[in-house]
Amino acid sequence: MTREEVAARVVGVTAQLFAMKPSDIKESDQFTVDLGADSLKSIELVAAYEDEFGLSVKEEEALKVQNVGDAIDFFHRLLK
Amino acid sequence: MKTYELQDVSTPNLLEETFPYTLPPLIKFEGKIKETIDGKEVEFDPNEVKTRDIHITDTTFRDGQQARPPYKQEHMVALFEMMSRLGGPNGVIRQSEFFLYTKNDRATIDACRARNLKFPEITGWIRANKGDFRLVKEMGLKETGMLTSSSDYHIFHKQNQTRKEAMQQYVEVVEAAFEAGVRPRCHLEDITRADLPGFVFPFVQKLERLSEQVPAHMKVKIRLCDTMGFGLSYPNAAEPRSIPKMIWRLRNECGISADRLEWHGHNDFHKVHINGASAWIYGLNALNGTLFGFGERTGNPPLEGAVIEYVALKGKLNGVNLSVITEMAEYYEKVIGTTLTANYPFVGKDFNTTRAGIHAGGLRKFEQIYNIFDTTTLLNRPPRVAITDKSGTDGVALWVNDFLGLQGEERLTVMKVAKIQRWVMDQYEKEGRMSSITDQEMEEQVKVFLPEYYQSHRKN
Missing domain, CATH: 3.20.20.70 (Aldolase class I)
Incomplete structure (x- = not known):
């Protein structure tokens, strides 16, 4: 899967969870500061990415991801 | 005044000669x-x-x-x-x-x-x-x-x-x-x-x-x-x-x-x-x-x-x-028919039950952080978490894993129990609940959100 394909799906999942338009999500958006995620929302987001890509990720690594761009890179790396 | 220098060790010093975990902490004396x-x-x-x-x-x-x-x-x-x-x-x-x-x-x-x-x-x-x-x-x-x-x-x-x-x-x-x-x-x-x-x-x-x-x-x-x-x-x-x-x-x-x-x-x-x-x-x-x-x-x-x-x-x-x-x-x-006080040491229902999410997180990562000794082996009482709005996803993960009897790599991550934690938080934030979530209610949520694990648990 190309990075663009991963990005489209990460943005789509993120927009749905935060009830936003995909066009309003930027790669530089930080989950907590810009999107207003609390700790449970951050976990729900990773869980939603897992469902989207059919993967189970390591908790410690996944929870280090801080912004949308990091998430795209993280899943792109796993899906290579 | 004596000066103490930081000893930046590569492995933790758990003072196991006093805290063996396989026994209650030992009492030692120095001098008369x-x-x-x-x-x-x-x-x-x-x-x-x-x-x-x-x-x-x-x-x-x-x-x-x-x-x-x-x-x-x-x-x-x-x-x-x-x-x-x-x-x-x-x-x-x-x-x-x-x-x-x-x-x-x-x-x-x-x-x-x-x-x-x-x-x-x-x-x-x-x-x-x-x-x-x-x-x-x-x-x-x-x-x-x-x-x-x-x-x-x-x-x-x-x-x-x-x-x-x-x-x-x-x-x-x-x-x-x-x-x-x-x-x-x-x-x-x-x-x-x-x-x-x-x-x-x-x-x-x-x-x-x-x-x-x-x-x-x-x-x-x-x-x-x-x-x-x-x-x-x-x-x-x-x-x-x-x-x-x-x-x-x-x-x-x-x-x-x-x-x-x-x-x-x-x-x-x-x-x-x-x-x-x-x-x-x-x-x-x-x-x-x-x-x-x-x-x-x-x-x-x-x-x-x-x-x-x-x-x-x-x-x-x-x-x-x-x-x-x-x-x-x-x-x-x-x-x-005599009820023992819940927080009574060694025997109360909650003597080794933690409620705070931050403690549950510690307990989930390394049991000895928040358990006084190996209460599972010595007292037949594994450490537990009680689920409230303060338990956090760590607490829910610990409860679910213990309930399902999952060990090591099998244990579910916080992501897998996120839906249950959302249900718990909704109980308090949307429903105005004041009491702890009971074990029966938690079991019901496992059945709803983790049906495959629940079925496997029932079979075992």
Whole structure:
């Protein structure tokens, strides 16, 4: 899967969870500061990415991801 | 001033020589304890407790029963049998005392005797008068406690006697016990509020002179009854409240050896356990307690706490079976119908239950962070989390993994339980809930959100 394909799906999942338009999500958006995620929302987001890509990720690594761009890179790396 | 440099180690120092986890944390001493008596310094060697034959005596069915509705005979026999297994074959729980007054009291002793258990040995409890002593003889007991009140509060205001009259009465019953071949155990009631040099020590010295006429196994035992919980374990506390001074004088000035001295406390000032344990350290062998501390008013030294203290002081189990403590607590709740306080150490429903999410997180990562010792192996009580809005996703993950019995790599991550945690938070934030989530409700959520795991769990 190309990075663009991963990005489209990460943005789509993120927009749905935060009830936003995909066009309003930027790669530089930080989950907590810009999107207003609390700790449970951050976990729900990773869980939603897992469902989207059919993967189970390591908790410690996944929870280090801080912004949308990091998430795209993280899943792109796993899906290579 | 001494300077301490940071030692940036590569592996953690968990101080396992003191906190082995496979046993309760060990109690270690460095050097002797000094006490000032009559202006002179005397020493106690606390490490002596490692080799001395310290043990526990029980009064669950005497003092313990004075503070609650009576037990049925079947309860007492079952608890007696469990007590025997808890204390083990080496008699860490050495004796248990019983009332003798009613037909039921005596039938219970017969039923316990019929179990043919080596420990605890059955002893009696009577008031110090000859009429009561007849009951001891009829039951064929080898030892009996007798009430020999020692403070003027009791002698003057309860018994309406002079000190001389009280002492004469006590001595007559002790002599009668010797004649009948029964070992007397004098319970020096209210000793921490007594005139020690004016009554207690002369009385004990008289008992010692009487004891010179009988074989070693018959010599009078002395129970130090801190009836109102006034005793103090602090070094250099003043008499008569000082436990160290009292024990020192009884041993060194009255000639009573450690194996003939026993401590019996009460919890009126929250000192009941530490006073009992301190009495062991300061040189007596027997600590008298009751199951879960039930006893007159605020209660007695908790027997199960004394057993844990014993293991911590000795550094080994010595035949003790700690899991019986849990069995006894369940018996109290399910059969006798007595609810133990949830946060009561070692046995309460929540004694090793954490509620805070940050603690649950620690517990999930490394159990030893928030568990006092291996409660799963030793007490058959795995550490738990109670689910509230403060438990966090870590707490929910811990609960779910423990419920499903998942180990190691199988254990579910916080992502897998996020939907359950969302349901929990909605209960509080949207529904305005005020109570904890019950285990049954949590199980229902596992069934809804993790059906494949739930089915697998049901099959196993």
